[in-house]
Amino acid sequence: MAHPLVPATLAFTTDGTPWSAAFGDIYHSTEGGPAQAAHVFLGGNRLPDRWRGRPRFTILETGFGLGLNFLTTWAALREDAARPGRLHYVAIEKHPFSASDLAELHARHPQFATLSRELCAQWPMLVRGMHRLELDSGRVVLTLCFGDIAEVLPQLRLAADAFYLDGFAPAKNPDMWAAPALKSLESLAARDATFATYTAASAVRDALSSAGFDVRKREGFARKRDMLCGTQTRGAAPPPSPDRRAIVIGAGLAGSAACERLAARGWDVTLIERHPAPAREASGNHAGAFHPLITRDDSFIARLSRNAFLHALRQWDSVPGIAWDRCGVLQMPRTAEESEAQRAALDALGYPNGYARWLPRAEAARVAGTEVAEGGVWFEQGGWLRPPSLVDALLAKAKVGMHFGIELASIARSASGWAAQDSTGRTIAEAPVVVLANAHDAMRLAPPANVSLRKVRGQVSYLPAARLPAIRAVVLRGGMALPAIEGLCVTGASYDPDDPDPHLRVDSHAGNLERLARILPETLDAFDPASLQGRVAFRAVAPDRLPLAGPYPGQAGLYGAFAYGSRGILWSALMAELLASQLEGEPLPLEAQLADAVDPGRFLRRAERGKG
Numbered sequence: 001m002a003h004p005l006v007p008a009t010l011a012f013t014t015d016g017t018p019w020s021a022a023f024g025d026i027y028h029s030t031e032g033g034p035a036q037a038a039h040v041f042l043g044g045n046r047l048p049d050r051w052r053g054r055p056r057f058t059i060l061e062t063g064f065g066l067g068l069n070f071l072t073t074w075a076a077l078r079e080d081a082a083r084p085g086r087l088h089y090v091a092i093e094k095h096p097f098s099a100s101d102l103a104e105l106h107a108r109h110p111q112f113a114t115l116s117r118e119l120c121a122q123w124p125m126l127v128r129g130m131h132r133l134e135l136d137s138g139r140v141v142l143t144l145c146f147g148d149i150a151e152v153l154p155q156l157r158l159a160a161d162a163f164y165l166d167g168f169a170p171a172k173n174p175d176m177w178a179a180p181a182l183k184s185l186e187s188l189a190a191r192d193a194t195f196a197t198y199t200a201a202s203a204v205r206d207a208l209s210s211a212g213f214d215v216r217k218r219e220g221f222a223r224k225r226d227m228l229c230g231t232q233t234r235g236a237a238p239p240p241s242p243d244r245r246a247i248v249i250g251a252g253l254a255g256s257a258a259c260e261r262l263a264a265r266g267w268d269v270t271l272i273e274r275h276p277a278p279a280r281e282a283s284g285n286h287a288g289a290f291h292p293l294i295t296r297d298d299s300f301i302a303r304l305s306r307n308a309f310l311h312a313l314r315q316w317d318s319v320p321g322i323a324w325d326r327c328g329v330l331q332m333p334r335t336a337e338e339s340e341a342q343r344a345a346l347d348a349l350g351y352p353n354g355y356a357r358w359l360p361r362a363e364a365a366r367v368a369g370t371e372v373a374e375g376g377v378w379f380e381q382g383g384w385l386r387p388p389s390l391v392d393a394l395l396a397k398a399k400v401g402m403h404f405g406i407e408l409a410s411i412a413r414s415a416s417g418w419a420a421q422d423s424t425g426r427t428i429a430e431a432p433v434v435v436l437a438n439a440h441d442a443m444r445l446a447p448p449a450n451v452s453l454r455k456v457r458g459q460v461s462y463l464p465a466a467r468l469p470a471i472r473a474v475v476l477r478g479g480m481a482l483p484a485i486e487g488l489c490v491t492g493a494s495y496d497p498d499d500p501d502p503h504l505r506v507d508s509h510a511g512n513l514e515r516l517a518r519i520l521p522e523t524l525d526a527f528d529p530a531s532l533q534g535r536v537a538f539r540a541v542a543p544d545r546l547p548l549a550g551p552y553p554g555q556a557g558l559y560g561a562f563a564y565g566s567r568g569i570l571w572s573a574l575m576a577e578l579l580a581s582q583l584e585g586e587p588l589p590l591e592a593q594l595a596d597a598v599d600p601g602r603f604l605r606r607a608e609r610g611k612g
């Protein structure tokens, strides 16, 4: 997967129809995209009739292109009084347009002006992977999957009620219509799923028949005589609607995000926290940094961090009251090898400049606002965030029931599913679902099989900003230095595995000052470590340094959202969306491989595989 995403190039035929030079074909019939969408894709799938009165309806489109099918569908939904509670529209696209090209293309269809503006405002950066956009106050959820259909289809976890199959003509775009790709739709179909496509090619008809669809010809659009549509009767029955009650344990980044995502879906959530207020443990630092990771081979963690980073930016944009700044993050290498590896990764992956790019020293100094030892990777959209403000903002938005000052001693099966009890055996809450968002303590309440978490002490130092150069960006080089936030510069952090000391220590401050001197050499002797303020907290770290987010194997209703390690700011939004999607039976917001990589059951699965 480590190859650049190639955006589409805007071009038109002489009659003004959007044209792809790469495929030698037009994007839609010369008689008009929206009319074609209405006849072929809505009509062929018997929409809006089939979505009426449904709590949720899921469409999978192959070939998002200009998004005219999407906009036509969204517009039809808005006009339909009996529309489904939520429309999930999942679309695959190998060559996405830029937001500005899309806006230009949509300007030819003024009936979509409002919808197009909303879509283009959230349009993601053109990087590989899944991008979930919440539109129309969450009534429409668009999950864009940027990549080749052959790579993306196996990574989808969803049950589609309707398929829009919209590649270019099979003769010009054979990959899109390859039999294995069409065959794989079988496992993505919900019971009674339908499909529609512009083409009537016999190879497509045969492949869809062998994927279990009862394929029929229907009158084509405009000058096209026939099109294909059909129904699949073998698909998965819809999951029963969940009993939407949950207990969330822990009011840090993980728990507050889970509360907000569940509450947004109408869940009745009870949050239980042992401290008298939220964000008193790891999530209580003055501020921390967020940025994605890049690796030359676009490893799991690089892909997961990309998905999480872009997801978090969109979600934080929609929540008032968070103290954060996308001031940019400059990651400086520590050694010549690291520098080479970073540049090689950037060359191989061909990211857009707005995502990650190499800055030579002079430019790096300009963005950082101070002299720096050398150049580095520039994450223009990265920055800092105050975790307590995020926790507060999410809880204020979620409006869930909250119990503070109660430490849970156990969770046990009960008639309602799960009961959470304090040390006297008193039941504090009962619900069919429990989300363990209580970091290390999840291991005491319900340890997942075959894994142990490390407790890693971390101390940050809070330096008076007036005595430091006025840096404008987050700068990393082994350690981190944040710009001044309310008069303090956060720097650090120590990483002390299995060190239980909760107190501030001079040696940890001294270590943080050394880290800072790698970034800002002139600060080496500027501070006395014995006089510094700071904070100590503990990271919960899994052996593979990835979170544990998702269902416990074999324990109905028990979910994990912990082990966020050194990256809780980065992980929290996407992990919460994953959890809520799993609980609701919605399409997952991340690739199947990535969901598996954070699954709490992964260690058990690996152990069992090892035995087999």
Ligand SMILES: Cc1cc2nc3c(=O)[nH]c(=O)nc-3n(C[C@H](O)[C@H](O)[C@H](O)COP(=O)(O)OP(=O)(O)OC[C@H]3O[C@@H](n4cnc5c(N)ncnc54)[C@H](O)[C@@H]3O)c2cc1C
Binding pocket: 249, 250, 251, 252, 253, 254, 255, 272, 273, 274, 275, 278, 279, 280, 281, 282, 283, 284, 285, 287, 288, 289, 290, 387, 406, 407, 408, 409, 437, 438, 439, 441, 442, 457, 458, 459, 460, 492, 493, 494, 536, 537, 538, 539, 561, 562, 563, 564, 565, 566, 567, 568, 569, 570, 571
């Ligand atoms: C020094 C340091 C620097 C960091 N810097 C960054 C950074 O720059 N960027 C970044 O992304 N991440 C950073 N992190 C990591 C980040 O802070 C954590 O990953 C994140 O805060 C974890 O959130 P959480 O909600 O999982 O855990 P916590 O914030 O620890 O929340 C768990 C909550 O559960 C409660 N709880 C536990 N057990 C029970 C129980 N039995 N009953 C009731 N309540 C219970 C706790 O009281 C706590 O409030 C840093 C961490 C440290 C330590």
Ligand SMILES: C[S@@+](CC[C@H](N)C(=O)[O-])C[C@H]1O[C@@H](n2cnc3c(N)ncnc32)[C@H](O)[C@@H]1O
Binding pocket: 008, 026, 027, 028, 033, 062, 063, 064, 065, 066, 067, 068, 069, 070, 092, 093, 094, 095, 096, 147, 148, 149, 150, 166, 167, 168, 173, 175, 176
């Ligand atoms: C006919 S256009 C789709 C038009 C679109 N549905 C609309 O409403 O505007 C076909 C789309 O399929 C995309 N495509 C072609 N080959 C692909 C592949 N192998 N994987 C994913 N997408 C592909 C093209 O880039 C193009 O955007």
